[in-house]
Amino acid sequence: xxxxxxxxxxxxxxxxxxxxxxxxxxxxxxxxxxxxxxxxxxxxxxxxxxxxxxxxxxxxxxxxxxxxxxxxxxxxxxxxxxxxxxxxxxxxxxxxxxxxxxxxxxxxxxxxxxxxxxxxxxxxxxxxxxxxxxxxxxxxxxxxxxxxxxxxxxxxxxxxxxxxxxxxxxxxxxxxxxxxxxxxxxxxxxxxxxxxxxxxxxxxxxxxxxxxxxxxxxxxxxxxxxxxxxxxxxxxxxxxxxxxxxxxxxxxxx
Amino acid sequence: xxxxxxxxxxxxxxxxxxxxxxxxxxxxxxxxxxxxxxxxxxxxxxxxxxxxxxxxxxxxxxxxxxxxxxxxxxxxxxxxxxxxxxxxxxxxxxxxxxxxxxxxxxxxxxxxxxxxxxxxxxxxxxxxxxxxxxxxxxxxxxxxxxxxxxxxxxxxxxxxxxxxxxxxxxxxxxxxxxxxxxxxxxxxxxxxxxxxxxxxxxxxxxxxxxxxxxxxxxxxxxxxxxxxxxxxxxxxxxxxxxxxxxxxxxxxxxxxxxxxxxxxxxxxxxxxxxxxxxxxxxxxxxxxxxxxxxx
Ligand SMILES: Nc1ncnc2c1ncn2[C@@H]1O[C@H](COP(=O)(O)OP(=O)(O)O)[C@@H](O)[C@H]1O
Ligand SMILES: [Mg+2]
Numbered sequence: 001x002x003x004x005x006x007x008x009x010x011x012x013x014x015x016x017x018x019x020x021x022x023x024x025x026x027x028x029x030x031x032x033x034x035x036x037x038x039x040x041x042x043x044x045x046x047x048x049x050x051x052x053x054x055x056x057x058x059x060x061x062x063x064x065x066x067x068x069x070x071x072x073x074x075x076x077x078x079x080x081x082x083x084x085x086x087x088x089x090x091x092x093x094x095x096x097x098x099x100x101x102x103x104x105x106x107x108x109x110x111x112x113x114x115x116x117x118x119x120x121x122x123x124x125x126x127x128x129x130x131x132x133x134x135x136x137x138x139x140x141x142x143x144x145x146x147x148x149x150x151x152x153x154x155x156x157x158x159x160x161x162x163x164x165x166x167x168x169x170x171x172x173x174x175x176x177x178x179x180x181x182x183x184x185x186x187x188x189x190x191x192x193x194x195x196x197x198x199x200x201x202x203x204x205x206x207x208x209x210x211x212x213x214x215x216x217x218x219x220x221x222x223x224x225x226x227x228x229x230x231x232x233x234x235x236x237x238x239x240x241x242x243x244x245x246x247x248x249x250x251x252x253x254x
Numbered sequence: 255x256x257x258x259x260x261x262x263x264x265x266x267x268x269x270x271x272x273x274x275x276x277x278x279x280x281x282x283x284x285x286x287x288x289x290x291x292x293x294x295x296x297x298x299x300x301x302x303x304x305x306x307x308x309x310x311x312x313x314x315x316x317x318x319x320x321x322x323x324x325x326x327x328x329x330x331x332x333x334x335x336x337x338x339x340x341x342x343x344x345x346x347x348x349x350x351x352x353x354x355x356x357x358x359x360x361x362x363x364x365x366x367x368x369x370x371x372x373x374x375x376x377x378x379x380x381x382x383x384x385x386x387x388x389x390x391x392x393x394x395x396x397x398x399x400x401x402x403x404x405x406x407x408x409x410x411x412x413x414x415x416x417x418x419x420x421x422x423x424x425x426x427x428x429x430x431x432x433x434x435x436x437x438x439x440x441x442x443x444x445x446x447x448x449x450x451x452x453x454x455x456x457x458x459x460x461x462x463x464x465x466x467x468x469x470x471x472x473x474x475x476x477x478x479x480x481x482x483x484x485x486x487x488x489x490x491x492x493x494x495x496x497x498x499x500x501x502x503x504x505x506x507x508x509x510x511x512x513x514x515x516x517x518x519x520x521x522x523x524x525x526x527x528x529x530x531x532x533x534x535x536x537x538x539x540x541x542x543x544x545x546x547x548x549x
Contacts, residue, residue, distance in 0.1 A: 050424055076426035084424075090417035092481075093410060101414040104407040105426020111435075115403045128407060168426055 001063070003028045003172055003204050004049070009058035011044055011228075018044045020228040021058070026172075026221070031198055031205045033215040036225030042208040043085055045225075046174050049206075050082055051075045062172065077105055081165030082174035085208075087157050091150035095141055095160055098149055099132040102167035132167060138200075139163045139193065155186055162193075166201065173197070175207040179214050187211075191218050216240070256385040268386065270498065275389035276450050277490045279396050281474045282483065283443025288472065289480035290404065291436045292416030293342065294351045298444050298471045300358030301331040303463035305445025306452035307371050310380045313453060320383040324392075324449040331445025332438045334361075339437030343430055358468055365460040376459025377452075384454035392450065396443060400483050412436060413481060477518060479528025488526055 004026040011019040019041045026032045034042050047053045049060065051072040060067045067075055076082075081102070090098050107114065107124065114121040136142045139159040144152060149160060158178065165173055178194070179187050191214065198205050209215045215222060216236045223233040224245050232242045239245055260268065284298045305327035312323045338357050342350050365371045372378070403409050414422040415429050422429055452458045470493065478489025500510050518526070 052420065052423075072420075072423040073426050073428050076424055082424055084421065088418045088421035088424075090410075090414045090421065092417055093413055097410045097413075100407040100410045101422065101427060102425040104411040107407060111408050114406045114408045116399070117402045117406065121406070125407065164425065 002026055003063060004206065005061045006045070006049075007059050007061075009045075009048060009055045009060060011041070011048060011053060012056050018228050019048070019055070022225070022228070022230050024223055024230070024233075026204060026206055028204055029198070029202070030221055031194065031207070031219050033219030033222045034206070034208045034225055035210060035212065035215050035222060037210060039227075040225040041228040042210075042225055043176055044228075046082060046176055046208065049075075049174065050080060073105065076168055079169065079171035080174065081168040081170035081172070083158070083161040083165055083176055083178065085176040085180065087161060089149040089157055089160060089164070091148065093149060094146050095136065095149055095152070096129070096132050096145045098160060098164045099135060099167040100128060102164050103128040103132065106168055135163045135166050138166075138197075154181060158182070159193075162197070166197065170203060172204045172206065175205065177209055177211075178207060179209060179211050187214060190214075194218060255387050259386050270494065272384070272386055272389050272454060274491055274494045275386075275393045276384075276447050276454065277471070277474065277494050278393050278487055279443055279450065280447035280471050281486050281490045282396055282400050283440040283447065284471050285440075285475045285481065285483070285486045286400075286412070286436050286443070287440035289475050289482070289486065290409075290412045290416060291433055292480075293433060293437070294347055295354045295437075295440065296351045296465075296468050296472060297338075297354035297356075297358030297361075298440070299463040299465070299467035300354070300361040301335060301441040301444030302448035302451065302467065302471075303358075303361055303365060303458075303460065304331040304334055304441075305448030306458050306463070307365055307368075307377070307448075308445070309449030310377045310452040310458055311370055313381050313383065314377065314379070320388070320453070323453075324446060327449035327452075328442045328445035331448065332442040335438040335441025335444075336434060338441075339434040342437065343433060355465065355468070358463070358465065362460050362463055365463075372459075374460065376457060376461075378457045380452055380456055380458065382453060382456050384450045389450060389454075392446070396446075397483065397487075404481075404483065408432075416481065473515060477515065477525055479525025482525065482527045485525050485527030492526075 002025045004024070006022055006024040009019055009022045010017065022045065034045065036042055044053065048055050049067065051067060051070055054068060062078060062080060065078065090101060109121045109124050133142065133145070136145055139162060141156060141159060141163060144156065149157065152160060162175070162178070175194070179190055182190060194205060195218065197203070207219070219236060221233065222236055222239045224231050224239060226248050231244045231248060232239060263271070280298065280302060284295060287293050287295045308330040309323045309327035312318055312326055313320070338354065342353055345353060366374050411422065411427045412432055414425065414427055415432060419429055474489040474493045475486055477493060478487065479485030496511065496514070
């Protein structure tokens with residue numbers, strides 16, 4: 001059974017059709033890529049999966065849960081973490097506190113007990129600090145743990161967004177243009193990071209990019225989006241040779 | 255204890271100290287709503303007057319212990335905090351400010367016409383049970399609970415709502431629940447401060463809890479630094495003491511007061527302490543040396 005399945009999803013913004021009957025099926029443990037030019041509807045797909053927008057048509061299933069019926073925070077708690085194309089960190093919180101917000105999301109301790117610092121909550125807070133520290137280490141941010149998020153460099157902020165999403169202990173991680181604004185060597189590093197996250201944390205990754213090389217390099221399956229329509233999907237080799245893709249997208253660069 | 259303090263401290267100063275204590279309780283309440291979760295509330299005096307009148311009426315007409323009276327006042331305010339908080343979820347910024355101003359105004363007009371509350375004349379002869387030690391004790395408990403709350407992960411989730419609500423939800427934060435909770439807690443502290451105030455002042459009237467009072471408390475939170483506990487306390491101390499000094503320039507008081515705020519906002523837009531984090535000041539110092547070694 002696919003971990004995420006979109007069937008016949010359409011989305012409109014005041015007459016503009018941002019998504020037109022999109023089907024997607026993502027298998028567990030895959031790194032799945034969605035590519036397409038600016039305005040193709042990639043971010044809109046993420047916003048629909050995470051419940052920020054409700055589709056005008058179609059259904060979407062995470063495992064066997066119909067996500068249409070849930071608000072964003074519940075979808076996050078089910079185990080869907082995401083990053084944002086235009087960074088949305090908690091700028092005036094420290095790096096580690098950014099992760100503690102996600103930890104709050106999946107906390108098993110009652111809010112009142114946490115607010116009053118009961119013993120069970122203290123134990124949990126200790127665990128959270130430990131886990132958050134490990135995540136920061138994995139993303140090379142450990143030294144910055146106590147700094148404010150807004151004091152980080154651009155690349156660090158992008159990595160913090162990933163760390164914060166991972167602090168939800170997600171089964172599915174959504175990355176919205178993770179390589180945007182990065183130079184070549186940063187991109188290579190990012191590819192390693194994404195692969196090691198998938199392998200070490202045993203999760204499924206869905207990423208959106210318009211950088212072709214990154215997607216071809218890292219994804220096992222790819223869907224191509226153009227003006228809200230899925231024009232092709234398959235493994236990287238078949239996408240590279242797909243005529244529709246070449247004429248409408250790859251051709252642009254040539 | 256109180257007898258000793260009244261002997262040692264000049265009545266004038268003692269009065270200022272007690273008012274500072276009450277204002278700290280009030281302002282830490284507003285800090286939760288406006289400073290921490292970023293919901294602009296400009297009607298804090300409304301909650302204060304609900305607490306003040308509830309406590310005053312109860313202590314005039316019943317023999318309930320003072321603590322029960324205070325908590326009843328705070329609970330009454332918290333109830334209205336929830337009632338106001340729910341429709342406010344759809345509103346932001348200016349719109350929320352208007353709703354809260356309207357709410358405080360409705361409360362004021364209600365008490366202007368409320369038989370049991372003495373209408374426009376207000377209530378006199380409220381048993382004077384607020385003492386230095388009671389204010390001090392309650393203030394310390396409130397500060398302590400605020401620190402515990404804001405350092406917990408729930409506290410960080412509260413800040414995340416102010417920082418970026420969409421990202422907060424994407425991190426699994428139930429923003430609706432926490433916003434209402436903050437409104438209720440803020441109103442509770444408003445009502446608690448109001449009850450202490452009523453019983454300290456001996457006399458209350460609806461006029462005291464007008465728009466200017468709400469703005470006064472809001473100024474304390476903004477001046478010290480939105481969301482910062484030490485900042486809010488400093489803001490309270492400065493803005494409670496400043497008018498006393500400005501009495502000399504009686505007619506120009508408001509002018510000075512306003513100018514001071516404008517200047518501070520230009521030089522420290524985050525408030526006096528809004529961007530200082532105490533817990534890692536120590537950790538920062540050795541780091542600089544490490545950087546030197548590397549370069
Ligand atoms: N909230 C919104 N309101 C109106 N139009 C939107 C909104 N979000 C996205 N769109 C439109 O939907 C289309 C797809 O946008 P988006 O999903 O952001 O594209 P991509 O991420 O592929 O660059 C664009 O034409 C965009 O202008
Ligand atoms: Mg996009």
